[in-house]
Amino acid sequence: MSRLAKPVEQLRDRYDVIIVGSGYGGGVSASRLARAGKKVAVLERGREFVTGEFPSRFPELRSELRISTQSMSSGSPTALYDLRIGEDIHVLVGCGLGGGSLVNAGVSLRPDPRVFGDEVWPGQLRQDGLLDDGYRRAEAWLRPSPHPRAGEFDKYQAIAGAAEKMGCQMRNTPVAVSFEENVNPAGLIQPACTSCGDCCSGCNVGAKNTVAVTYLPDAVRHGAELFTEIKVQRITKRPDGTWQVEARPSGSKTNGKGGGDQILLEADVVILAAGTLGSTEILLRSAEAGLAVSDRLGQRFSANGDIIAFGYGGSQVVNAIGVGHPSKIEGFEVGSSVTGQLEYRDSDNLDFEYAVQDGAMPSPIAPVLPVMFLPNGRLLGAVQSLISGVYKGPFARLQTFFAVSHDSASGRFALDGDRLNLSWPGAKDEPVYERLGVALSKIAGHVGGSYVQNPLAGTVMGQQPATAHPLGGCGMGSERGDGVVNHKGQVFDAGAGQDSTAIHRGLYVIDGSIIPRSLGVNPLLTITALAERAMLHMRADFGLSFDTEPVGAEQAADVTAPGAVQ
Ligand SMILES: Cc1cc2nc3c(=O)[nH]c(=O)nc-3n(C[C@H](O)[C@H](O)[C@H](O)COP(=O)(O)OP(=O)(O)OC[C@H]3O[C@@H](n4cnc5c(N)ncnc54)[C@H](O)[C@@H]3O)c2cc1C
Numbered sequence: 236m237s238r239l240a241k242p243v244e245q246l247r248d249r250y251d252v253i254i255v256g257s258g259y260g261g262g263v264s265a266s267r268l269a270r271a272g273k274k275v276a277v278l279e280r281g282r283e284f285v286t287g288e289f290p291s292r293f294p295e296l297r298s299e300l301r302i303s304t305q306s307m308s309s310g311s312p313t314a315l316y317d318l319r320i321g322e323d324i325h326v327l328v329g330c331g332l333g334g335g336s337l338v339n340a341g342v343s344l345r346p347d348p349r350v351f352g353d354e355v356w357p358g359q360l361r362q363d364g365l366l367d368d369g370y371r372r373a374e375a376w377l378r379p380s381p382h383p384r385a386g387e388f389d390k391y392q393a394i395a396g397a398a399e400k401m402g403c404q405m406r407n408t409p410v411a412v413s414f415e416e417n418v419n420p421a422g423l424i425q426p427a428c429t430s431c432g433d434c435c436s437g438c439n440v441g442a443k444n445t446v447a448v449t450y451l452p453d454a455v456r457h458g459a460e461l462f463t464e465i466k467v468q469r470i471t472k473r474p475d476g477t478w479q480v481e482a483r484p485s486g487s488k489t490n491g492k493g494g495g496d497q498i499l500l501e502a503d504v505v506i507l508a509a510g511t512l513g514s515t516e517i518l519l520r521s522a523e524a525g526l527a528v529s530d531r532l533g534q535r536f537s538a539n540g541d542i543i544a545f546g547y548g549g550s551q552v553v554n555a556i557g558v559g560h561p562s563k564i565e566g567f568e569v570g571s572s573v574t575g576q577l578e579y580r581d582s583d584n585l586d587f588e589y590a591v592q593d594g595a596m597p598s599p600i601a602p603v604l605p606v607m608f609l610p611n612g613r614l615l616g617a618v619q620s621l622i623s624g625v626y627k628g629p630f631a632r633l634q635t636f637f638a639v640s641h642d643s644a645s646g647r648f649a650l651d652g653d654r655l656n657l658s659w660p661g662a663k664d665e666p667v668y669e670r671l672g673v674a675l676s677k678i679a680g681h682v683g684g685s686y687v688q689n690p691l692a693g694t695v696m697g698q699q700p701a702t703a704h705p706l707g708g709c710g711m712g713s714e715r716g717d718g719v720v721n722h723k724g725q726v727f728d729a730g731a732g733q734d735s736t737a738i739h740r741g742l743y744v745i746d747g748s749i750i751p752r753s754l755g756v757n758p759l760l761t762i763t764a765l766a767e768r769a770m771l772h773m774r775a776d777f778g779l780s781f782d783t784e785p786v787g788a789e790q791a792a793d794v795t796a797p798g799a800v801q
């Protein structure tokens with residue numbers, strides 16, 4: 236099977252640009268800088284998944300889960316899902332070539348303009364007009380659109396009924412999914428979505444417009460070199476102003492270069508794009524080793540007011556459990572993982588706004604859903620579903636809600652020995668969770684069901700909230716007293732004396748960690764837009780030349796063999 240990533244033995248000692256991580260921030264940076272003719276390497280700790288290789292059964296899914304607490308970890312360090320169980324809040328992120336895009340629902344929304352009116356953002360973001368440019372470019376490459384038959388799906392209709400009753404708007408949600416066969420901007424032929432509902436365990440059709448089928452193959456086509464199963468530990472500034480990147484093999488591969496497990500590389504420019512947890516951890520480690528950075532590092536963590544919750548025991552069939560591809564039930568359609576959302580708007584108070592999406596559980600989880608709901612005493616229904624399968628009985632009426640809103644961004648990262656620790660005392664008492672609880676009870680109640688905040692509350696998950704939208708840690712600011720990076724993603728230099736806006740030349744953070752507050756919408760489009768905007772600034776600052784035009788259809792390659800773009 237062809238792949239985008241190269242064998243680690245081909246890693247060179249020096250690059251113009253080293254990009255750490257391959258999600259939205261990393262993918263955009265790799266594509267644009269490779270198009271500018273730079274010698275680019277992308278280092279990703281996870282593995283490459285080609286279309287068709289995502290988990291389709293529970294045993295496969297289970298082996299793609301790494302769970303870490305403050306004292307232990309279980310599961311492979313290169314598993315597709317990385318779940319951090321915290322004392323105050325839990326965080327789920329994706330791990331693999333393409334980052335979170337591999338396992339997300341692809342919901343792509345711009346935030347309310349009031350979000351950027353917050354003084355927490357550096358003023359330049361509002362002033363230079365490039366953010367809008369960034370969004371346009373992000374939309375041109377990820378091509379979000381609503382499911383063309385959104386309103387026909389049972390899960391959509393259940394929420395739409397509640398929206399009407401609650402006086403809320405219902406909206407067909409734009410998702411980064413191809414609903415028709417097409418040649419995408421990276422020149423890959425993508426088939427049409429089959430409405431299998433498995434977006435959150437990875438698209439085995441090739442219809443989801445992930446980073447792995449858009450920005451990354453474009454980067455490779457323009458000469459970037461991608462390497463997987465390499466975990467970056469820290470970066471060091473060399474006396475000549477260039478950067479040293481220290482990494483280790485994260486999986487079964489050895490570095491093939493001798494000299495033990497340590498990998499030392501050099502670059503003129505380093506872009507940290509390892510996600511909110513990854514980039515913050517690398518900068519904290521680098522600071523511990525002497526890099527002078529803002530003392531705001533680790534602060535302003537936000538969970539984006541995000542929760543995944545359920546409506547159980549309803550009387551209406553919602554068919555919100557994926558069937559996968561090849562389909563486990565012929566002729567059965569679930570829709571994309573999200574097709575619509577109920578929106579509560581408040582013109583006086585942005586924080587009170589929320590959206591609730593009609594999520595779907597991916598099919599590999601289906602066999603354990605009855606077991607998940609057992610501790611809450613729903614034995615009878617669970618047994619019934621074990622007999623009839625989750626596509627009939629009570630689990631055919633199980634609603635999955637993805638909710639987004641606003642929180643106070645008061646979480647804080649620190650290193651605890653070798654582990655990244657996230658603390659947020661009082662996280663579960665953030666007012667957003669109570670507001671969402673009230674709303675979700677009404678939505679579940681509309682079809683006769685009950686709101687279940689967390690069916691795993693009786694386990695190690697406890698009562699703490701969990702998020703799949705971690706933001707912050709390396710938040711933007713106008714100077715080092717209020718942020719870790721500036722509006723371009725350049726890291727402030729805390730050792731530069733009086734000048735509080737001085738930066739470390741050639742060191743960037745470009746991913747969700749630079750977002751200093753909740754967005755109130757799912758974050759991928761904003762992360763991508765900020766990355767596209769950062770690239771426009773880099774182009775001007777370094778005198779680079781690149782365009783972002785799509786690759787011509789005449790060079791099209793099959794999405795199931797992305798290596799064919801090389
Ligand atoms: C189940 C799920 C559903 C979601 N649904 C949506 C949705 O519908 N819409 C939306 O907007 N958002 C959604 N999200 C969130 C979204 O996917 C993330 O916000 C987004 O992927 C973050 O992008 P990023 O560029 O910051 O980093 P990521 O996409 O997290 O990429 C960072 C990459 O860096 C790698 N990395 C980390 N540390 C290191 C290291 N030390 N060395 C090398 N590599 C490293 C990681 O393995 C990862 O591949 C969802 C997330 C999950 C988990």
Ligand code: SF4
Pocket residue numbers: 412413427428429430431432433434435437438439440441442443560570571572
């Ligand atoms: S619904 Fe299925 S085919 Fe469509 S994007 Fe999601 S995983 Fe892919």
